[in-house]
Amino acid sequence: MxxxxxxxxxxxxxxxxxxxxxxxxxxxxxxxxxxxxxxxxxxxxxxxxxxxxxxxxxxxxxxxxxxxxxxxxxxxxxxxxxxxxxxxxxxxxxxxxxxxxxxxxxxxxxxxxxxxxxxxxxxxxxxxxxxxxxxxxxxxxxxxxxxxKGAVNVSVPEGEAALEAARAVAEGVIFTRDLVNEPANVLTTMEFAERLTGLRDLGVHVEVLDEEELERLGMRLLLGVGVGSECPSKVVVMTWKGSDAEPFALVGKGVCFDTGGISIKPAGGMEEMTMDMGGAGVVAGVMKTLALRKAKAHVVGLVGLVENMPDGRATRPGDIIRSMKGDTVEVINTDAEGRLVLADVLWYAQERFKPTGIINLATLTGAIIVALGSEHAGVFSNDDALCGAFLKAAAAESEGAWRMPMGPAYDEKLKSRLADMMNVGGREGGAITAAQFIKRFIKEGQAWVHLDIAGVTLGKGDTGLAPKGATGWGVRSLNRLVADLLER
CATH class of the missing domain: 3.40.220.10 (Leucine Aminopeptidase, subunit E, domain 1)
Structure with missing residues (x-):
């Protein structure tokens, strides 16, 4: 459907x-x-x-x-x-x-x-x-x-160029909102991938990697998240090549529905977990905007599409899985699945594309909502220049973003008795330890920003530019970042 x-x-x-x-x-x-x-x-x-x-x-x-x-x-x-x-x-x-x-x-x-x-x-x-x-x-x-609804007629001289520029951004934001608002019985991993292939009509090169290819690549963390679902896991790679420069990468978590797996979530509010693919939705919206406005930049967008369900085959707490990178992860909590998806896709993005910079987005932790509420996304980074450029773009677009601390002391919480690391580090500093986990899959010298968008993806009420529901947060900021950083 x-x-x-x-x-x-x-x-x-x-x-x-x-x-x-x-x-x-x-x-x-x-x-x-x-x-x-x-x-x-x-x-x-x-x-x-x-x-x-x-x-x-x-x-x-x-x-x-x-x-x-x-x-x-x-x-x-x-x-x-x-x-x-x-x-x-x-x-x-x-x-x-x-x-x-x-x-x-x-x-x-x-x-x-x-x-x-x-x-x-x-x-x-x-x-x-x-x-x-x-x-x-x-x-x-x-x-x-x-x-x-009635028509909107605007009396203004010579407004065509401004209207087309605004339309390119609006279409990207609305593409993201539609994806986030869709129910999980409609927006399956297959349907999500199919909608992304539609970007080919705008000149975006789109590849869909299926489970057989993901297994060959060694993306066992990602596959381990989706193994309990009837919906096959996929990775979609979207490339917009508006210049001959080295690529910049955007990576999004696309958990089309998240029950928590075996570590099942409480029933209250679980229906909102249709928005757990928000990071992938933002990446898709940015790619659409870049194509519509014919951006003079080389950007690759990668999204890992999975569904986290309980099943007789599902990953269990205590299981140990080897990542594409080669590190082993002891899965303590199957509800901390987004970081597992990102770990493999981020490694693949770096191995294949060797990007000049990489930004990942995920509705990753409830801890970031406790810290920042619904006004700001959490920003984590290993690179002051890239982080500063993003924060400047977000401020210009009035999309709330706040840089959070990182540091090796938080790594202590991820130590495993049996494997190279655990996938969770306890309740204290939960958003930070999640970022520290992801950072382990970022290569030395690779400029990287992690955006935890759990609090800003779904508005509880009117947000000014959006009614209650999906906001499309991040499309405007990342589009501006591309213009500021890659098109000058």
Whole structure:
């Protein structure tokens, strides 16, 4: 079963005559700076509504509206429109404020068409991105009558380039959100791999490695995670070669469903483990964005796709497994499976591609949620330059990321009596010991960043640019990192 994928809303760019404002049906969205109507559109609306715009902008309610937020004015006199949405946007608004302003428009979107008067907005790409990202709604499995949303028409001169740039990013984010939102009975390892092969239409080279090939390569840690599932384990390799430079690698954990295996999770909240493939989802979204915008960079994205289930064949606590690297791992807890998947895929990525840098993403630990909540991903690294470049990109995209400590003292917790290491190191510093485990599969001198995205992948409520559910965190930051680091 292949579900219909959600496409990003693409606003229509129009040329609009302000003289016809009085007869515009539906909704009007207007960006204003202060407490007095100054733009041509604002002054025109003020005259038509007999000063109601001026009154609203001088009110106490408007004074509480922050940049990017809106005040709704319903059924103003002199206008056919059912509502005018006043959105505060300073002339020197930041990217984040401008995106929030765009999101304010589509957050209030209903059946009515929306006319967005955007002349004078400085950061058009950010405005369009906010419009498109907040228009997202995953309704694939809703069987009742669906509300048909109104069109979004934007009046702005020469906005085509900004719209296309924003669309490339939005499509990647939404691809990730769709993957994360899908239920596990639909997004099996086979279905996931099939959707990734669809990126070939955009010029991405896609290879799917099956279990026979993974066994030949020695990826026994990864195979040990999926051995209890009816869904075959796979590794998908996506290559975007927009330059002749040496490749940069992105690696994602794709556990399509995680019961914890034999170390089974508690029932409460287990349904959310459909999001445990979030790292792979982000890598897929980044690869789509790079292809859509024809990035002048060489990037390879690798994802390990498995399902962690209890079964008579499943890996048991106490089992010892040899990795592709050759190290042996005593599996103490089968619910700490993501690091096993990453260990083999990271080693394979380094052996085959010899990347200039490598970033892996995983919804890896509950410990990072305890430490950072849902506002920041945990960032672990052995390379200050690469880590700093990522943190700078994440800050520019307003995607929360916080560097966490690492150090050899934490390795003591991973010592095994029987094998080279254990896969867990106890409750204390759980996110750090997980990162220390992964670091053992990073070669000497290899620049590496590990992103623990367990807290930021699935929003418990509206996050500003996304409704409740999958956020698509990381696509924007990694796309910017590629542009900053590899395309200059």
């Amino acid at each position: 292949t579900a219909i994928q959600t496409a990003a809303l693409t606003p229509a760019l129009i040329s609009f005559d302000l003289e016809t404002l009085a007869t515009v049906p539906g909704r009007i969205a207007l960006f204003v700076e202060g407490e007095v109507p100054r733009s041509l559109a604002a002054r025109r609306l003020d005259r038509l509504s007999r000063g109601m715009l001026s009154k609203a902008m001088g009110s106490e309610a408007w004074g509480k509206v922050k940049p990017g937020e809106a005040l709704e004015l319903a059924h103003l006199p002199g206008l056919v429109a059912e509502a005018v949405q006043l959105i505060r946007l300073p002339k020197k608004a930041t990217s984040d404020e401008t995106r929030k302003a765009g999101a304010s428009v589509t957050r209030a979107r209903g059946k009515a068409d929306i006319l967005v008067l955007a002349e004078g907005v400085a950061r058009l790409e950010d405005l369009f991105l906010g419009l498109m990202l907040r228009a997202y709604d995953f309704t694939t499995y809703k069987t009742g009558e669906q509300t048909v």
